[in-house]
Amino acid sequence: MQELISLNSLKKSKHTKSEKSANEVNKIRKCLHIQKDLIKGILNFYTKSDNKLLKYYEPKKLSSELSIKHVPNPFIQVSTSPYLSSKLTISSKIGGLEKTQEVKKSQKPVKNIKKNSASIFKNRTRLSSSHLELKIIRLQKPFDMWKYNNKINLDSKIFVIKGKYPDLRAALIKRGWIENTNHESIFYDLKWSRSARVPGNINDWQVFNHFPRNLQLTAKWNLCKNLNKQILKPGGKSSLYFFPRCFKLNDRGFQRFNEYFKINYATSMIKEAVNDIGKYHYEKVAASIQISKKWIEKLKFGIDEEEYDIILNNDWRILSTMDFRTIGSYYAKCYKDENLQEAIIETNMDLRVYDPQYYINGSKNIWIIKPGRKSRGRDISIHTCIRDIYNYTNSSDLCVVQKYIENPLLINSKKFDIRQWVLVSNSDPLTIWIFKECYLRFTINDYTLSELSNIFAHLTNNTISKKSKEFHNSEIQGCMWNLRTFKEYLICEFEYDVWNSRIFPDIKHIVKRSLISVGNLGRKNSFELFGYDLMVDNNLNTWLIEINSSPAMDYSTSITENLVKIVMEDIVKVIVDYGIDSNADTGNFELIYTGKVRKKCSD
DSSP: OHHHHHHHHHHHHHHHHHHHHHHHHHHHHHHHHHHHHHHHHHHHHTSSOHHHHHTTBOOOTTOSSOOBOOOOOTTEEEEOOSSOOSEEEEEEEETTEEEEEEEEOOOOOOSOOOSOHHHHHHHHHHHTTOOOEEEEOOOOSHHHHHHHHTTOOTTOOEEEEESOOHHHHHHHHHTTOEEOOOTTOSOOSEEEESSOSOOTTOOTTSEESSOTTTHHHHSHHHHHHHHHTTTTSSGGGSGGGTSOOEEEOSHHHHHHHHHHHHHHHHHHHHHHHHHOGGGSOHHHHHHHHHHHHHHHHHHHHOOOSSOOOOOOHHHHHHHHOOOTTSOOOTTGGGGTTSOHHHHHHHHHHHHHHHOTTHHHHTTTOOEEEEETTOOTTTTOEEESOHHHHHHHHTTOSSEEEEEOOSSBOOBTTBOEEEEEEEEEEEETTEEEEEEEEEEEEEOSSOOOSSOTTOHHHHOOOHHHHTTSTTGGGOSSGGGEEEHHHHHHHHHHHHSSOHIIIIIHHHHHHHHHHHHHHTOOOOOTTBOEEEEEEEEEBTTOOEEEEEEEESOOOSOSSHHHHHHHHHHHHHHHIIIIIIOTTOOOOOSSEEEEEEEOOOSOOOO
């Protein structure tokens, strides 16, 4: 009886094993089809066309191995083996991150399945060490998709240049960057544009060659406004020591200019009367002394920039009238018991001591008018009559009027200015670099104050000089000098190194003071190249004339050609090689300031 029970149990056990094997074979077949469909779905999901990739995928009916041929797509990587593992690993690469998803499946042999249970268990052992891994780089960023569609490696850097900057382009390409020739494209790592307006669709990580608040420096009326705020600062920090008086000619600005024009008219009369007291009527000289004394008191104790309150209507009537019959003798009575000549000399000495702009003001009361939205010397005009200034600027309130420097340093009897390049690589902290080289621009004609309408004697812009018939026959070739020639001239003329001991330190000071005056320029990943225009007077003091955004970088002469190549290479070195936050020395750019500035500034 016991043997019969054992035999039945053995039969039942064999029958159970046989059923289990058959069920397991069916499960393996179903699971194999599921995995095959899953792979198809994944490939279809990450490609634009099913047929394009599926032609490389040739599944066979339960063949001895699953074959996936090479897919010519840099963003899909497939590794295969004869068997499927219990885990199907899918790696999706997004940017620099990898997300791994595991799909658990029953272990199944790929070979033809035999009914023999022993072969099934043997194949199952082989399956445990086999696997298939499908690695897909998933393109979720539009920039990555743009690179893929243009057959560009994901790690490549892209730049856009709007304008003619061949040296900048060459410097970036040399570093492996690729140019996007569509100037309006949003796909770039770095963009260089002549337009100072920051694109509205720019991302925080994209680098742009302008700051949002650059107009606070480069728009003439804004520069005037910001530097006028520094007039009351003590000592050398006052803008009066490096920026000629300037006024925006709107209603309020013209009122202030009108009063200062009259004050300067009176002080100019004093300067001329020192040498020739008989040049002016006795009453006019006496009135000028009284007005100048009031002005000296203002200079001593600080100027109320809102109102000067010095010139009265009767004062201006006396100064400006040509009808000596109505001029009277109101002020002359004050000096009836004094020597008028001594009063003139004493007043002139006080003006020289207390007025930082005594020398550049001269004795002609000359003013230069600049349209706020124009560059390259267009529509600039020079006047000495306030009525002419009013008529010239009546159609626009965006003009500025600035005191003309009447005592410029002359070389070969010609006026010149200095173009100095300045790079701001960061706004917070404010990081300022100055190019160690510069160049001089000369007028075509000799300097003279008797012909104020002759732009070729007063304006140094290269675009204006080229319009002269005498340009190609100019005594100074191309109307330009490089720094080396200028240094040699200064040493020969003054017998010491004027550039390194006086002029260049003054330029650095002017650059720092002007940039600090506007506060934070805004936007972290911006930088900017500014073109500073400066003049030197015959006392070797340096004066800021204006600041230019997107300064011309064309090859106007051989001097500028050599300098532009160096400038562009070093800008790329600072911004790309070192990074915006770096303070590494480039050799040609000198770091002159890095520090915090006030973040809030009224525009």
